[in-house]
Amino acid sequence: MTQKKLSKFEIKVLAKVKKIPRGKIRTYKEIAIATGRPKAARAVGNALNKNPWAPKVPCHRVVKSNGEIGGYARGAKKKIALLKKEGIKIKRSKILNFNKYLAKKNLKFQKILE
DNA sequence: CTATTGACGACAT
DNA sequence: CATGTCGCCAATA
Numbered sequence: 312m313t314q315k316k317l318s319k320f321e322i323k324v325l326a327k328v329k330k331i332p333r334g335k336i337r338t339y340k341e342i343a344i345a346t347g348r349p350k351a352a353r354a355v356g357n358a359l360n361k362n363p364w365a366p367k368v369p370c371h372r373v374v375k376s377n378g379e380i381g382g383y384a385r386g387a388k389k390k391i392a393l394l395k396k397e398g399i400k401i402k403r404s405k406i407l408n409f410n411k412y413l414a415k416k417n418l419k420f421q422k423i424l425e
Numbered sequence: 426c427t428a429t430t431g432a433c434g435a436c437a438t
Numbered sequence: 439c440a441t442g443t444c445g446c447c448a449a450t451a
Contacts, residue, residue: 318448318449320447320448320449321448321449338433338434339432339433339434340433340434343433343434343447348446348447348448349446350433350434350445350446350447351433351446351447351448352433352434352446352447353430353431353432353433353434353446353447353448354431354433354446354447354448354449355432355433355447355448356431356432356433357430357431357432357433357447357448357449358432358448358449359432360431360432361449362432370432373432374432375432375433375434376433376434376435377433377434377435380432381432381433382431382432382433383432384432387432390432
């Protein structure tokens with residue numbers, strides 16, 4: 312299936328993810344908010360799963376909002392390995408100091424992360 | 426158009 | 439803290 316054009320939504324998502332600097336992470340939710348659909352975290356993950364520009368986008372830097380790693384097209388283990396390699400500390404599939412990586416804005420449920 | 430699905434989120438128990 | 443349930447969104451069949 313030659314898909315030359317991507318949906319507007321996918322373009323946005325991939326663009327955001329592509330900008331994530333090395334050693335930093337973002338949540339699906341944050342990306343969803345950045346794309347203008349705060350509740351479309353699922354759709355964000357969906358877009359990344361298709362992963363049109365595979366190596367161009369650091370998809371492994373996108374994680375769940377509860378501190379878990381989430382999924383990865385090539386296996387969650389691979390994702391964890393990559394993150395650790397970038398200096399992210401992970402314990403039992405959970406990100407340590409996860410709170411620290413979050414944008415301090417719009418986190419009303421930050422208490423669950425303490 | 427409807428139904429199904431999926432790298433998710435939030436809340437209840 | 440673990441599990442279950444519902445909700446939300448976009449892509450695909």
